[in-house]
Amino acid sequence: MTEPHIELEDLRVTLGKREILRGLNLQLRARTVGLLGPNGAGKSTLINTLLGFWKPTSGTARVMGHDVRTQAREIRALIGYMPENDCFIANMPAISFVRLGAELSGLPSEQALERAHEALFYVGLGEARYRKMGAFSLGMKQMAKLAQAIVHGPKVLILDEPTNGLDPQARTRMIKLILEMRDLGTMHIVVCSHLLRDIEETCEEAVILKAGQIVHYSNLEAERASNRRFVEIETEGDDGTFADAIELLGCVCSVTAGKIRTVLPEGIEIRDIYRLAAARDIQLRRLNYRRDSLEDIFLKAMENREAVSGRL
């Protein structure tokens, strides 16, 4: 098993008199992890705590084995952060902005310039790199923020609402870039977003926060795999015994409103259902895999009040 890149142990953070994070336990190992939750769930506080902007009240948080309490500087050297809000210097050209970020991360001036060019080309701002950022569109600013976050080659990339304000074309490009970076395998990516579709498209795992607690963690890959085993069947000409016949194959079945819902065990495939139907001369009018989307998972998690410990 790979080492976790982010570890939280009973992490509590209090801001003012309000406890924002309430005893988070988590180990993140996946290449891309989505951080979900309604407003005020504590997502931004968690990110700010990982970056060392807030100190934990109790418990620990570690990034790549470094403690946020005592090794914030080392952690920041490993992290690339794309904030949700505006982050630009209006009268500075994009190339200088990204280069400044690289130099502050410790890259020598010349390498920083070279990397800034590369990063801006990579995010699609190559032609606009000498333009002042104040004249950029929202989408271009988002891309410039991504460029400054990756310019120094971070080990952990934190993207806070990366597709905010992007048109569909720009959004597709952003998602493509995230997937490309994920597939390169040189960094772990944490995507914090309200848009479930973004998380679904880019992440292997999702952590759902609510009121400062982890209410659900989901291995999206495993969910997708399990969805493929859950089948809904509508039949014509069934005298009510088809469900029993399916159960004889070893499946667990339930029948509601004329629909048979079943989970296929290992060794049983869809073609076995077709064979059974053919043998009994039953028409299969509809056969669907369950599509338990992240939205369903999210909504279920929001109903669930009990916090869970996420060992990912």
Added chain:
Amino acid sequence: MAVYKRTYKSYAGPLTSPSWRFLVLQRYAFRSVFKSRMLLMGYMACFIPGLLMICVLYLNQNASVLALIGQKVGVFKINGPFFLNFLTFQSVLAGILTAFIAPTLVAPDLVNGALSLYMSRPFSRGEYILGKGSVIATLAGAITLLPTMLMFIVQSSLMGWNWMLDNFYLATATLFTSAILLAVLTLLGLAMSALVRWRIVAGALILAVFAIGKGFAAMIDNVMRTTSGDYIDIQHLISTVATHLYQVGYPDDDIPIVAAWITLFAICGLLLMILNRKLRVCEVAG
């Protein structure tokens, strides 16, 4: 890698020393400050008084030139008040310069949330203040401390070793007066820019701190018939310290010198507190 290869790769090259990374900010800030030709010309003009004074020091000891205008060597008395007056004049220029420069250093970072660019990297708030502050301190120091010290060196070279030893207090006075002046100007410039964020208003506020402080001080002094109002007049506090260091006649009814030093340090502390509060990436709401 060539720029046309649009792929991402991680970085495994050498890194610069963290101790000197604040100089990155300084370099970028200098470049940004001197983009304005007007400011550059104004700044160059600030060196003219210093050059003129060095010429005066030279001519003051040049018998043949003075003979042409019927004067003897040493027509000007080169002593504490001479240096103090020059430094006071240059300090006013430094104050105006700070009002122009400081807002351009901090405000652009705060207006559009660029502070998170700095703070999410291995770079602390202290280094940020050091990097930005060193720009003001360097530029203001070059028109206050540097020419005054040069004047002392020129006068010493003209008058000889004995004059230098007898008047060494002028050098130390210049050093300490400039140090407290630069500290106050730097912190005031940064704090006001962080507080207001709007360039023009921040610049005006920096100048207003001096003017308003002076006005209130005079009002308190007149109404209460005391000198306690002087504690809020930064200009007066620095002047008190400088007067003492340059051994110029010190008025009896002025505030005690120790109290002036303590108040100036307290003002610096207050300005640092403002910076610490305002230079945050995220703040607690409510």
